[in-house]
Amino acid sequence: MWWGGHRVKDLLSIFIPTYNRWGILEKTLERTLESISGDVRVVVVDNDSNPNGKEKVEAVIAKYPNVDCRIIKNDANLGADGNVLRCFELCKTPYVMVLGDDDYLVSDFLQKIKKFFVSNHDIGFISFQVPRRYAKFVQRDEAFNSPYDMLQVSANWAEMLFVSTSIFKKDLVMLGLEQGQRHQLTCSAHLIALFKGWDAAQQLDPNRSYEFVLASDVIIDSGGHAADHRSYSLMGVLKGLSVVRSVFITEPQASVVRKSIRGATRYIFKPRVLVKDFFYYTLEFGFLQAWRQLCRSRFDLMYLIGLRSFWYRPYLHITVLMVGAWHTVFKK
Helix, strand or coil, X not given: CEXXXXXXXXXXXXXXXXXXXXXXXXXXXXXXXXXXXXXXXXXXXXXXXXXXXXXXXXXXXXXXXXXXXXXXXXXXXXXXXXXXXXXXXXXXXXXXXXXXXXXXXXXXXXXXXXXXXCCCCCEEEEEEECCCCCCXXXXXXXXXXXXXXXXXXXXXXXXXXXXXXXXXEHHHHHHCHHHHHHCHHHCCHHHHHHHHHHHHHHHHCCCCCCEEEEEEEECEEECCCCCCHHHCHHHHHHHHHHHHHHCCCCCCHHHHHHHHHHHXXXXXXXXXXXXXXXXXXXXXXXXXHHXXXXXXXXXXXXXXXXXXHHHHHHHHHHHHHHHHHHHHHHCC
């Protein structure tokens, strides 16, 4: 397949980072290889997983000999964000899509993204819609001259944090890769690399222009992670997002990012879910450990959720105190 005088596989690669999820990846890869019909290169980046179950994924790859698909294993576990950044380092095409190992491409994926690759614009980043996740829905494609302009309209950091719905200009991310590597614990390393890469590109050539697009189409059918209240995922996400304020410190960028992070906590990273996480965390680990976690996070709530923090701070304290008391009396 050719787009605008270029073979599709010379324009775009799909990378799937994974760790110890061969069974889930098997289903994702089957759907992915069916959707692209050999027109896009697919690379699985194994973050030093246990090899048990890998043979099932290799069997799926063998079923599609027309697709350029392979597995690359890291020599050591790089962490979740580190493995995502590794995808950009390994990519050989101008554009890269990082697909979650439990997310399915829609069947007409290539048709939906084609218009962006046959245009005369230099696309820096495309953020597609996330199905069933957010209150705000883009009715038509909107293009912006900078990622900050795009973020100001979106006002939702989570919308772009969900990596499977995005297509990146590799060169921009590589320009900001060092910043992304330094801030892996933010849960936003790929976005930091993109934004800081654009900042660097503007310094190198102020006349170079890119388009950053909020697209109206949905390109993935999210499988999502298995529900498990013991993951305490939101505790880690919000802790990471609170560090983002140290990355964007100049105005107006700092205000735009802060507003978008608060938008993310309104639509998806909701504080009431954080209360639930602390409930189960206290139930499992006891009062003292939960209290230490709470003390580390409570001062970040103003940055993360704004004035709502005046309600949720005492709510969190009461939750930990009550569940901690129950744990002390009945678990020992």
